[in-house]
Amino acid sequence: MAYLELNNVCKTYDTDVDNTEVLSNINLSIEEGEFVAIVGFTGSGKTTLVNLINGLLKPTSGEVLFKGVPVQGTSHERGVVFQNYSLLPWLSVGQNVLMAVKEAFPNRGKAVWKRKAAHYIDMVGLTPAINKLPKELSGGMRQRVAVARALSMKPDMIIMDEPLGALDALTRGTLQDQILNIWGKDKRTALLITNDVDEGIYMADRIIPLRPGPNATLGPEFKIEIERPRDKTALNDNPTFKKIRNEIIEYLMDIGDERKSVSLTEYILPDVSPKHYVA
């Protein structure tokens, strides 16, 4: 039995006027300790998928199983790093993390909470900024706080929704390594959502493209059998890396072409006449 399992999951938002299905027939299984990346275009339904897994959304049909049990609402076992940081702006870095620690370990007492919060903030290298408010931080620093907050709850699985999407290339590279470091230490199960194929290949054991929505569904998976720790500069000349990279990009481009042709054929005007036509 897989650690996380999605069986024929479909999702339609109720608020949609035309009720288009955002996700169709998603099947996914992740083993314990695995690092899986899902890559897809913006708007293809990646965040929707994340929210189905972390329990903020319920699937319209199909089931999401975590450790064999259907997901019902959120849980401290699944930590989330949101796409837009979602730090509480009126709390300092330390307070943001402390709040999570308190909830995850309710009976431990102030001293333990403080120590734990300080530990995770130190882990992402933000000890000097512990008393700053989120608005006083750069994008990369905010993202690190979000990572620290998610990790501080000691989740069994960590779900990251485009955690590095808004960062510049340099910061991005450093943070990728930081996340890999932390993951390497206790090999928690990780799901990374990204729009950057290179990032997915560099970080994950397995990468799966998400076909763009509506009716988004997962494409064929690509196993990345490159030994860790991976060397970023050497990776560019690695034949496996090149091959997988080209395959995924080709696949995603193909979908793009397909989508274009679909949209071309879809808009054939129906034969309509006015209902109450008065001459």
Add this chain to the structure above:
Amino acid sequence: MGQDITLKEKSQRTSILKPVISKITTVFKQEKMFESLKKLGITVLSITLFIGLWHLGSKALYNKEANFTIAKALEDQGQAAADAVQACIASGDSSCQPNTLPSPSQVWTSLLALIDDYYIIKQDKIDDAIENAPLNAEIRQFNIDNAAQIAAGDIEARQEIEYTGRSSFLDIVVTSIKTVFAGFLLALFIAVPIGIIIGLSPSLRNAFNWFIQIFKPVSPVVWYLLVFMIVKTLYIGNSSDNSFVISFISVGLCAMWATLVNTAMGVASVDQDYINVAKVLKLGTFQKIFKVILPSSLPLIFTGLRITLSVAWMVLIAIELLAQSKGLGLFVWEEFNNGANDSNAKILVAMFVIGIIGFLLDRLMLTVQNAVSFNKVEGV
């Protein structure tokens, strides 16, 4: 050793930078000073312009009324009467002065007169207290001696003699401020909790909507009448003065709607991201409200409170006038009816005092708002 070198390097760098930095800061400071001087200059200029226009306007109105009075005397009673009226106006005699918009200097004189009056009344109060001291001591002694019977209800406690003369302008202003504060607190304690509850529940929001829409535009006069009807009945058998109670409740009820609506809106429109955080952290209901929803809606709640305070201060005059509460409202009304020579000028003094206190109250709220909420607001 390596540490030493880096330390040295650092201090050297700062010493090179120091003059540059200090130069930058002085330039910056000068610029800032120039900015604030300019602001001050423009403010002074606009005040001067305002007073100038006011002076010219009141002079024109004065002349118009004077000419009319003289022309009327001429028409009704002939040349001699007209000359007499003209002489009377020119002499500055108070019996025949045109009753119109007072000039800035008249208002200033009235302000000084009110201040003088304050000292006179203060002296009166002291004299009064000295005069009544022996009697009051006797009354106190009586109350102490008969404490047991008073507690048992056999004898009524005697009231000490208090000052019952005129109130000074300062007393009047203080009464008004007290009324507004009490009304504001009432609004705060009613509107914020209800606003939070309504904001949390869309169905309650729909259910309460008609209520808010109907009561929000009700005029201060009607609020006063409603409160009067209720309080008067509740006070039956109680001879004490209820005008203060009636006026602060009316002020509070009239002014609370902005806070109610803003609180509900703030609570209802908390960023979905924050709600998601609360869910992922699995905060309890209580924690969710106090740690996430309230902090995030504080800016809007305070916007509401600031509007409430200014509305409270604005409707105060009408309500105090109706309730006969000894505040600025009654002062303005009595001066208007009084018709003394400087009545109009006193009304304008009251107007400026009301405006300035309102402005200061708003600044006070703004300071509190910026101290407690996470995003700063510039005052307008």
